[in-house]
Amino acid sequence: MGRIVALTGNEAAGTAMIQLRPDVVPAFPITPQTELMHKFADAVADGDVDTEFVLVESEHSAMSAAVGASAAGARVMTATSANGFALMWEVVYIAASNRLPIVMTLVNRALSAPINIHCDHSDSMGGRDTGWIQLHSENSQEVYDNLIQGVKIAENRDVLLPVMVTSDGFILSHTLERMDILNDQQVQSFVGEYNPEHTLLDVDHPVTFGPLDLPDYYFEHKRQQVLAMEQAKRVILEVGREFKKLSGRGYELFEEYQMEGAERAIIALGSTAGTVKEAVDGLRKGGEKVGLIKLRVFRPFPKEELLAALKGVKVLAVFDRSHSFGGFGGPLFTEVRSTLYGSDLSFEVLNYIYGLGGRNLSVEEIEEVFSDLQEVMKMGKVQERINYLGVRG
Amino acid sequence: MALSLKELSHKRDLLSGGHRACAGCAASTAIRQVLLAADGPVVAGCATGCMEVVTTIYPYTAWRVPFIHNAFENVASTISGVEAAYQALKRQGKIDREIKFIAFGGDGGTYDIGIQALSGAMERGHDMLYICYDNEAYMNTGIQRSGATPYGAATSTSPAGKKIPGKREFRKDLTAVLAAHDIPYVAQAVPSNWRDFMAKVQKALSVNGPSFINVLTPCPRGWRFKDNESIEMARLAVETCFWPLFEVENGTWRLTYKPKEKRPITDWIGRQGRFRHLLKEENRHIIDELQANVDNKWEQLLKRCEA
Numbered sequence: 001m002g003r004i005v006a007l008t009g010n011e012a013a014g015t016a017m018i019q020l021r022p023d024v025v026p027a028f029p030i031t032p033q034t035e036l037m038h039k040f041a042d043a044v045a046d047g048d049v050d051t052e053f054v055l056v057e058s059e060h061s062a063m064s065a066a067v068g069a070s071a072a073g074a075r076v077m078t079a080t081s082a083n084g085f086a087l088m089w090e091v092v093y094i095a096a097s098n099r100l101p102i103v104m105t106l107v108n109r110a111l112s113a114p115i116n117i118h119c120d121h122s123d124s125m126g127g128r129d130t131g132w133i134q135l136h137s138e139n140s141q142e143v144y145d146n147l148i149q150g151v152k153i154a155e156n157r158d159v160l161l162p163v164m165v166t167s168d169g170f171i172l173s174h175t176l177e178r179m180d181i182l183n184d185q186q187v188q189s190f191v192g193e194y195n196p197e198h199t200l201l202d203v204d205h206p207v208t209f210g211p212l213d214l215p216d217y218y219f220e221h222k223r224q225q226v227l228a229m230e231q232a233k234r235v236i237l238e239v240g241r242e243f244k245k246l247s248g249r250g251y252e253l254f255e256e257y258q259m260e261g262a263e264r265a266i267i268a269l270g271s272t273a274g275t276v277k278e279a280v281d282g283l284r285k286g287g288e289k290v291g292l293i294k295l296r297v298f299r300p301f302p303k304e305e306l307l308a309a310l311k312g313v314k315v316l317a318v319f320d321r322s323h324s325f326g327g328f329g330g331p332l333f334t335e336v337r338s339t340l341y342g343s344d345l346s347f348e349v350l351n352y353i354y355g356l357g358g359r360n361l362s363v364e365e366i367e368e369v370f371s372d373l374q375e376v377m378k379m380g381k382v383q384e385r386i387n388y389l390g391v392r393g
Numbered sequence: 394m395a396l397s398l399k400e401l402s403h404k405r406d407l408l409s410g411g412h413r414a415c416a417g418c419a420a421s422t423a424i425r426q427v428l429l430a431a432d433g434p435v436v437a438g439c440a441t442g443c444m445e446v447v448t449t450i451y452p453y454t455a456w457r458v459p460f461i462h463n464a465f466e467n468v469a470s471t472i473s474g475v476e477a478a479y480q481a482l483k484r485q486g487k488i489d490r491e492i493k494f495i496a497f498g499g500d501g502g503t504y505d506i507g508i509q510a511l512s513g514a515m516e517r518g519h520d521m522l523y524i525c526y527d528n529e530a531y532m533n534t535g536i537q538r539s540g541a542t543p544y545g546a547a548t549s550t551s552p553a554g555k556k557i558p559g560k561r562e563f564r565k566d567l568t569a570v571l572a573a574h575d576i577p578y579v580a581q582a583v584p585s586n587w588r589d590f591m592a593k594v595q596k597a598l599s600v601n602g603p604s605f606i607n608v609l610t611p612c613p614r615g616w617r618f619k620d621n622e623s624i625e626m627a628r629l630a631v632e633t634c635f636w637p638l639f640e641v642e643n644g645t646w647r648l649t650y651k652p653k654e655k656r657p658i659t660d661w662i663g664r665q666g667r668f669r670h671l672l673k674e675e676n677r678h679i680i681d682e683l684q685a686n687v688d689n690k691w692e693q694l695l696k697r698c699e700a
Contacts, residue, residue: 068474
């Protein structure tokens with residue numbers, strides 16, 4: 001059976017990769033993803049995995065090699081952060097459009113400039129429309145669990161889309177946590193073998209990948225991607241249930257934390273959800289009706305499910321660790337508010353931009369947000385729709 | 394396989410007819426020659442550019458071998474991923490066939506935007522052949538200058554204007570750059586000397602590790618000559634020593650063809666519209682500089698081949 005260990009987020013992701021035994025891993029170093037690849041490199045050097053470890057000369061080539069290897073029929077994984085993800089962006093889009101089930105850990109880091117190696121979500125949000133499934137993680141355990149589930153989700157015939165698993169840079173990637181890991185055999189039989197229908201190496205049945213697609217077909221292919229994303233939701237839930245049977249840890253599209261009777265709620269992604277839980281627990285002790293929705297699956301966005309979970313809420317704060325400059329709030333805010341518009345739910349929604357470039361967010365600041373929400377409930381109006389937490393000026 | 398026309402004529406073309414290349418396109422001829430020279434199963438990749446665009450308009454494909462196009466600058470890294478998958482799956486016993494991997498890129502996708510991916514793939518030692526079909530400009534996007542465009546040539550972004558008479562820089566010697574990677578096999582070729590070219594392809598595919606062939610593929614649209622003269626233009630590039638035929642095998646340089654008589658560069662450029670403005674008296678010095686450059690490079694090459 002599995003065992004209890006202490007691992008950093010990077011070690012957890014590296015451990016998952018080692019247990020998943022991908023056929024090909026193209027990689028290029030970038031902080032804070034580096035230690036993840038060091039761990040994997042050790043496994044390659046010691047012969048613990050039989051992976052082709054392709055140490056490319058850039059992230060652009062990492063994703064390019066991932067596309068080639070995946071089209072050749074290999075199980076492919078990689079990892080990057082921030083600028084590395086931005087450099088591979090062209091091919092990130094191509095990977096999804098070619099329906100290649102590559103799984104990547106994105107160790108979240110702020111995008112330059114100014115250069116900054118610490119956590120925010122500008123990188124993953126920059127890739128929100130690339131056609132990748134996005135699974136967000138609160139802690140190292142979830143990074144590990146999401147990677148294992150990610151492979152099974154990506155390779156499902158009804159999906160065939162790449163999956164990105166996020167891990168908050170430094171906050172998770174470099175922090176030691178107690179966690180459970182499965183044994184190798186459990187992981188391997190959970191994901192099974194990858195046997196795609198068409199591959200480049202099937203030389204007796206030649207296929208062309210990546211043709212020129214003009215206005216007479218391109219749109220249909222994009223429509224198929226939309227449908228695959230819609231189908232992914234069901235598959236993510238199925239895989240989550242199966243994973244619960246294996247590990248005892250259940251996964252859905254989001255986690256409802258203390259939402260029973262909650263009037264004031266926060267929606268957040270990633271490690272911040274853990275801090276919000278702390279604040280919620282404290283306030284609940286004082287009898288306050290507060291709760292949290294920790295979004296796990298950002299793509300496909302769980303619209304209907306969120307509406308069901310938000311019934312009874314009277315005011316909502318959406319936490320964004322990235323910004324859409326010149327837009328109406330952060331990316332999660334616009335998504336949530338758009339989901340609510342036209343539904344039978346009618347309450348105020350506020351946006352809180354926080355933590356850019358790794359700025360810490362305290363429990364006290366979250367408590368202040370809940371008291372802001374109390375004020376909105378009382379006054380029935382919103383002073384500031386888009387708010388910035390913990391920033392000077 | 395012996396390289397006799399009789400035998401080759403019985404072999405099935407692995408790039409079918411019916412694709413949309415321009416009349417007289419030498420690049421499509423070069424690809425057919427490469428695929429005919431390869432004996433066993435081949436997986437091909439192509440950078441974005443003329444050859445990718447004309448051969449794979451969905452729902453059609455001209456490729457009778459497995460083919461992948463990814464993007465403009467990354468055919469080398471894409472094929473290195475395919476080759477890595479092959480090594481992994483072969484080791485696991487999931488594949489038992491011997492398969493060769495060939496990446497095709499134009500000069501834009503190879504000399505310029507793709508040079509980083511190419512250099513990386515060569516350094517990593519993937520067992521793959523990279524063929525650059527060099528037509529000396531970004532032909533697919535409308536004849537813009539590239540790092541391979543010769544000095545003085547007029548292109549859409551280096552036009553022969555009133556003040557500036559065409560491209561102001563000499564071309565990059567990419568074949569030498571690749572030779573400096575110390576890979577097992579590097580060569581320069583043309584489709585007109587087909588036996589030389591195909592023998593080089595066979596040699597390149599037989600080495601264990603990366604190989605690179607730079608093949609000059611005249612382009613009637615971009616160079617401005619009649620579309621029945623492509624092969625002649627390739628031959629003249631060789632006879633003028635603008636495009637010498639040589640190979641570098643494990644670091645040893647060798648001429649594979651030496652013209653009986655080195656013809657002046659004007660014999661080649663005088664036949665192409667892109668150099669027409671150079672024939673004016675005030676531009677005579679550009680021709681002289683071009684000739685001097687060809688002479689220098691040729692002498693350098695002879696020395697390398699003698700050493």
